[in-house]
Structures are given as C-alpha cells and as structure tokens.
Amino acid sequence: MxxxxxxxxxxxxxxxxxxxxxxxxxxxESTKFIKGPQVEKFANNLAKYTGAKFVIPCANGTDALQIAxxxxxxxxxxxxxxxxxxxxxxxxxxxxxxxxxxLVDVDEKTFCIDPVSIEKAITPKTKAIVPVHxxxxxxxxxSIIKIAQKHKLYIIEDLAQAIGSIYTFDNGDKKQAGTMGxxxxxxxxxxxxxxxxGDGGALFTNDEILAEKIKMITNHGQKIQYYHDIIGVNxxxxxxxxxxxxxxxxxxxEYCKARQKVAEFYDTAFAExxxxxxxxxxxxxxxxxxxxxxxxxxxxxxxxxxxxxxxxIPSMIYYPLPLHFQKAFGAENYKAGMFPVxxxxxxxxxxxxxxxxxxxxxxxxxxQGVIKAVKE
Ligand SMILES: *Cc1c(COP(=O)(O)O)cnc(C)c1O
Numbered sequence: 001m002x003x004x005x006x007x008x009x010x011x012x013x014x015x016x017x018x019x020x021x022x023x024x025x026x027x028x029e030s031t032k033f034i035k036g037p038q039v040e041k042f043a044n045n046l047a048k049y050t051g052a053k054f055v056i057p058c059a060n061g062t063d064a065l066q067i068a069x070x071x072x073x074x075x076x077x078x079x080x081x082x083x084x085x086x087x088x089x090x091x092x093x094x095x096x097x098x099x100x101x102x103l104v105d106v107d108e109k110t111f112c113i114d115p116v117s118i119e120k121a122i123t124p125k126t127k128a129i130v131p132v133h134x135x136x137x138x139x140x141x142x143s144i145i146k147i148a149q150k151h152k153l154y155i156i157e158d159l160a161q162a163i164g165s166i167y168t169f170d171n172g173d174k175k176q177a178g179t180m181g182x183x184x185x186x187x188x189x190x191x192x193x194x195x196x197x198g199d200g201g202a203l204f205t206n207d208e209i210l211a212e213k214i215k216m217i218t219n220h221g222q223k224i225q226y227y228h229d230i231i232g233v234n235x236x237x238x239x240x241x242x243x244x245x246x247x248x249x250x251x252x253x254e255y256c257k258a259r260q261k262v263a264e265f266y267d268t269a270f271a272e273x274x275x276x277x278x279x280x281x282x283x284x285x286x287x288x289x290x291x292x293x294x295x296x297x298x299x300x301x302x303x304x305x306x307x308x309x310x311x312x313i314p315s316m317i318y319y320p321l322p323l324h325f326q327k328a329f330g331a332e333n334y335k336a337g338m339f340p341v342x343x344x345x346x347x348x349x350x351x352x353x354x355x356x357x358x359x360x361x362x363x364x365x366x367x368q369g370v371i372k373a374v375k376e
Contacts, residue, residue, distance in 0.1 A: 001361050004353055006314045007191045011357030012255075016247060023243040036239030042246040043202070049249060050163075050176045052184065052204035054211035057237035058218050061160040061187025064201040065130070066093040067235060068156045068183040071203075071213045074099050074127050081121050082130040082158075083113040084322040085342035090132055090158050091323050102126070103324050105339040109280040111135060111293070111349075114341070115143035122147075128154040133162030133177045135293055135318075136193070136259075138285035141167050141180045148181075155181030159204075161290035163194050164256050168284050178204040183214070188237075188245055193259070193290050194252050196241040258356040259289040262363065266292055266352060269367035275299050275374055291318055292354040299374055301350055307373040313366050316351045 002011075013020065027036060039057055047055040058064050074080065076098030082090050084103035094101040104117035113131045129148055131139035139157075148155050159165070159178040163186055168174050178184025186192075188200030205211050213230075216223055221232030237245075248255075263279070270276040277295040281287055296304065301317070308315050322342040324334040336343065352366060 001365060002359070004313055004362050004366065005355070006316055006351075006353050008355045008357040009190055009195070012355070015357070016251065019247050020244060023247050024240060027239045027243050030239075033239050034236060036242070038239050038243040038246060039237055042237075042242040042249065045246060045249055046202065047204075049252065050179055050204060052176075052179045053206040054204070054208070054214075056203045056205075056211060056214045056218060057242065058201045058203060058235040059237065060199040060235075061158075061185060061189065061192075061201040062089040062093060063218075063233065063235040064185035064187070064203050065089060065156065065158060066096065067214055067217050067233065068185050068203055069093060069097055069099065069128070070217050070232075071183065071210055072128065072154050072156070074154075077125065078127040079123060079125045080128045080130060081118055081126060083132055083134070083342070084324045084339050085111060085319065085345055086132045086134060086158070086323065087160070087319065088323060088326065088328070089160075090130055091329060094130070095329070099127075100125070101323075101329065103322075103329070103339070105341050106134075106345070107140070108341045108345075110137055110139070110282050111345060112137065112139035113144070115140050115147060118144065119147050122151050122153075126151065126153060128156055130156045130158055131181070132158040132160075133165060133285075135279070136162050136165060136288040136290040137282055138162060138165050138167040138177050140282075140284075142169055142284065145180065154183075157181040157184040159184050160187040160189075160192060162288055163192070164252055165288045166286045179206065182207065183210065188241065193255060193288055194245065194248060196244050196248075198238075198241055200237045200241045200245065201235075202237070255356045256288045258358075259354055260287070262354050262358050263287070263289045263292050265360070265363045266367060269363075269371070270294070273371065273374065276370070289354055291316075291351045293318065293349050293351045295345070296348045296350055301348065304370075304373050305350065307376070308369060311365075311369045311373070313369050314353055317349065318351050320346055322346050
C-alpha cells in the first residue's frame with residue numbers, strides 16, 4: 001500500500017507532470033518571472049470558472065484578506081465580525097490594520113459562522129462581516145447577505161478552503177464561493193484544493209470600481225508606473241505559480257469529485273458508529289472537502305490520534321484552539337463558555353487524510369483502523 005499522507009501532492013503532480021513541466025519551462029525560457037502573460041491568462045480563466053467578473057491575483061491568501069479590507073476603506077476602530085473557529089489569518093489582518101476583530105460562534109453542523117451570533121454582535125461601529133467557508137462548504141450566505149443589507153455592512157468571503165463550492169439561494173440562483181459578497185479572497189497554498197507550488201492568492205469581485213482599487217493596492221497604489229495615488233502593498237502572484245495554476249484549474253472539477261468520493265467512502269464506513277459523527281452536508285451548499293472532519297462523541301481524541309499514528313494513519317486537529325483563546329487575540333478578555341460550539345469543536349474534531357489521489361486500499365485501511373481504535 002502507498003504510504004498514507006494527509007495530502008498527496010506528489011501523486012497529484014505525477015499525473016500531470018508533463019503539462020506542468022512544460023508550463024514551468026516556458027516561463028523560465030521567457031524570463032518573464034513577474035507579470036508574465038500567464039498571470040492574466042490564469043486570472044481570466046479563473047474568472048470564467050467561478051463566474052466572478054474580476055479576479056485579481058496576489059501573493060497569498062492572507063494578503064488577499066488584507067487587501068480586501070484596505071480596498072473597502074476600513075479604518076482603525078471599525079469592527080469586523082468573523083468566526084472564532086477558523087484559521088488565524090482571517091482575524092490577524094483585521095487586527096493588523098488596526099480594525100477591531102469581533103469574534104462570534106459557529107454553527108454546530110456546518111462549522112461555519114452562525115448568522116444569529118453575527119446579528120447579536122453588530123454595533124454602530126460594525127463595518128464588515130468575514131464569513132469563512134470552512135473545510136469546503138459555504139457559510140449560510142442567504143442569511144448573512146440579508147443581515148449585511150439590513151445593517152449596510154460589507155461582506156468579505158474567505159474562500160481559501162472552498163474554491164469551487166456552489167451555493168444555491170432560495171430563489172434558485174446558484175453562485176460560487178467568493179462571488180456572493182463584495183469581495184472574495186482565496187489562497188493557492190500547495191495543500192489547498194487549487195494549490196500552486198509555493199504561495200499564491202487572489203481576490204474576486206463583481207464591482208468594477210473595487211476591482212480597479214484592488215489592482216492598485218496590490219501594486220503599490222499605482223495605476224501609472226511611479227505615480228502612487230494611494231498606499232498599497234507589493235503583492236503579486238508570480239508567473240511560475242500562475243502557469244502551474246492555469247494547468248491545475250482545468251482539473252479542479254475532477255479534483256473536487258475525487259475529494260467528494262473519498263468523503264463518501266468515509267461516510268459509509270462510519271455511518272453506523274454513534275461515537276463518530278460524520279460531516280454534515282448543508283442543503284444549500286456543495287461540499288468540496290478541503291478537510292474531512294469528524295466530530296468525536298465520547299471518545300478520547302488524543303488517545304485515538306495516538307493509536308492512528310501507530311498504525312501510520314495521519315490525522316490533524318483543525319483547530320485545537322479557538323481564536324478567542326489565543327494570546328494574540330486577547331484571550332484574557334474572554335471567558336470560557338462564551339462561544340460554546342467553537343470551544344466544543346476544538347476539543348472534539350479530528351480531520352482524516354483527504355486528497356485527490358487516494359485509493360480504496362488506503363481508504364479501507366484508514367476506516368478499519370479508525371473503527372478498531374475506537375472500539376479498543
Ligand atoms: C489558508 C487559509 C488562509 C491563508 O492563506 P495563505 O495563502 O496561507 O496566506 C486564510 N484563511 C483560511 C480560512 C485559510 O484556510
């Protein structure tokens with residue numbers, strides 16, 4: 001049996017090696033390492049794929065979030081609401097810009113930001129909501145958009161884990177993750193569902209004026225070279241990464257399906273086990289399974305993780321500590337029990353290996369290993 005890894009990037013590369021190698025070689029030969037034609041080509045293809053009117057590439061997903069907040073003219077003191085159960089990058093840039101991160105709890109089924117908690121956290125200083133489409137499934141955008149419209153707030157969707165996920169509104173409209181709010185931000189970190197071979201990111205918007213501003217911010221605030229109208233940053237997707245991503249984008253649907261197949265295999269294997277709660281499928285969003293995350297009910301997670309490691313089955317805890325318990329976000333200001341769902345999730349979730357190249361032998365081994373370890 002092939003060694004089991006959380007994410008098998010090698011296997012994925014091997015399947016498209018010649019295409020990737022050609023694309024890389026073309027860039028090297030051209031020596032257009034920065035702003036080569038592949039960057040715009042990829043941005044256009046990604047816009048076509050997602051249905052976003054404008055896609056602006058940048059250096060990574062964290063930059064994308066920061067640039068989004070700069071483009072919306074958020075000012076120190078403004079409050080931005082996001083989930084406490086997420087990757088730190090989401091809240092980090094809020095604090096970095098001098099804005100106030102307002103953390104709220106998540107929904108126990110979807111693990112995504114809870115709209116009722118959002119509404120309770122709104123104050124006259126609130127300017128934006130950052131829903132994170134966690135683990136590959138869209139947050140409750142129908143409710144979030146209604147709240148944002150009612151209170152005149154911006155929505156920045158963090159879709160770093162959910163590229164390609166499709167949300168269906170009550171009126172039947174279907175939209176991709178990242179195209180429903182004012183701005184969508186994503187990451188092409190290698191292990192993401194659409195990953196490059198280094199760092200990369202992008203912003204999505206349907207608003208031409210915002211798109212123009214985002215483009216300027218990524219490029220030192222200039223529209224014309226050496227004429228700087230606003231303060232910006234240096235955040236570019238380099239040509240090599242764009243060339244790689246443009247090849248991989250063609251396979252993104254296939255990659256999503258491969259992940260969904262792995263998830264179905266796990267679902268079936270664990271369906272009868274009351275102590276193992278399989279990930280919920282939201283009726284309005286497809287799930288692209290950036291992570292396959294179980295909730296353990298009455299099982300010692302550390303013990304299980306240890307047993308799995310002994311069987312060479314990797315597993316990960318996303319995330320062990322909610323943001324409100326992190327020193328960087330002022331843990332001393334929060335009390336245990338303020339965000340009970342997130343706190344419980346941090347203690348009970350376990351993510352299993354999932355990637356595009358897993359075979360049934362590995363999946364049988366993992367599921368049998370988990371079931372055995374739980375029974376012991
Ligand atoms: C990966 C990730 C990011 C950050 O992306 P980088 O490219 O690593 O900067 C932001 N938010 C979420 C939810 C992520 O998973």
